[in-house]
Each structure stands twice: as C-alpha cells, then as structure tokens.
Amino acid sequence: MEPGQIILPNILVTGTPGVGKTSLCTLLENQLAEEYDLKGFQYVKLTDLIQQKKLYKKWNEEFDVPEFDEDMVCDELEPLMSQQGGIILEFHSCDFFPERWFQLVVLLRCNNTELFDRLQARGYNEKKITENIECEILDVLKEEVDSSYKQEVILELQSEKIEDMQQNLEAIAARIKQLVGNQ
Numbered sequence: 001m002e003p004g005q006i007i008l009p010n011i012l013v014t015g016t017p018g019v020g021k022t023s024l025c026t027l028l029e030n031q032l033a034e035e036y037d038l039k040g041f042q043y044v045k046l047t048d049l050i051q052q053k054k055l056y057k058k059w060n061e062e063f064d065v066p067e068f069d070e071d072m073v074c075d076e077l078e079p080l081m082s083q084q085g086g087i088i089l090e091f092h093s094c095d096f097f098p099e100r101w102f103q104l105v106v107l108l109r110c111n112n113t114e115l116f117d118r119l120q121a122r123g124y125n126e127k128k129i130t131e132n133i134e135c136e137i138l139d140v141l142k143e144e145v146d147s148s149y150k151q152e153v154i155l156e157l158q159s160e161k162i163e164d165m166q167q168n169l170e171a172i173a174a175r176i177k178q179l180v181g182n183q
C-alpha cells in the first residue's frame, strides 16, 4: 500500500433471500464511482463464488442448492477481505465471517406481502416461500447481524419500493464518505 493511500471499507450486504441484495449491490457497483466519486469498490456475490469455487461438501437435494462450508468460504475470502479493502460482499448469512472483515454491515428488510410476491414471481415452491417469509418475520437475519457486529457498523435499510433503492445508495455512500473521511 502507498503511504497516504485511503483504505476503502469492506461492506457486507445481507438479508433474507429476495429482499433486494443483488439489486442494491449492482447499483452500488455501478453508481458509487460514477455518482459519488467513490472508486475502487468490487462486488462479490458469494453464492456465485461458492458454486464457481465449489466451496461446499454437500448438495441440498430438496432446495437444489449447495450447502456451503463455512471454513472453505472463509479460507477463500480471507486474502481478499484482509488485504485490499473496498469489497462489497453479498450473502444471506453473516454470523460465521470474522467480525474484523467489515467496517459497514448493511441489513436489508422487506415486509412480508412484498417479499411473498417477489418469491412467488421467482417460481419458488410453497415450502421455500414460507421458510423465507418466516425468516424475515422472525428477524432471523436481524438477530444474526446484531449478535455478530457492533451497532455502530450496522445500517438497517428498508428495501420495499423502487425509490428505496436510490435512498439506500445515498445512505451507504454517505456512510462510506464518513468512514473514509475519518482516516
């Protein structure tokens, strides 16, 4: 690293499946540099990386998804997370990552009616829809985030309407500027 070089924060974007993580991360990846002059961020969609790098030992036949292996995932991500900064990591779980990896943890929330419609539009079966809706209603991800990270790094945002996306982008950009400015 060059002397005086600004270290970008690593950002975790998490929440129940369907809350809008990919949509927000894509927006962040495209707009942080362009609209807010925050260059150097890299979006990593962990579900894709798990498949590409085969970071699993078992396959869940019922839901036709890999059962990721926490140690394999952490070993794969460690060099990326601990060296360079500016990683936007998207995943639907968060309690097994080292806390030190993230300077900002974004938790997206969505009401159950809207979430139901989104999951149904994806063609998920009833069981998968119910499990995900229950996960959101029962605050499963919120509790996971709260028990894994300090309150000052957590940013909980609504992701229900299209307008929320721009507002969330603005809130995250403002938080990044604060973090970068404090160096």
Ligand SMILES: Nc1ncnc2c1ncn2[C@@H]1O[C@H](COP(=O)(O)OP(=O)(O)OP(=O)(O)O)[C@@H](O)[C@H]1O
Binding pocket: 015, 016, 017, 018, 019, 020, 021, 022, 023, 024, 092, 118, 159, 160, 161, 162, 163, 164, 165
């Ligand atoms: N703020 C929003 N307002 C309205 N619709 C949204 C919003 N955010 C996302 N969506 C829509 O909701 C659906 C699910 O979004 P997305 O795929 O981004 O969710 P996700 O949290 O990444 O899901 P998964 O964890 O399964 O990958 C998409 O059809 C997307 O267009």
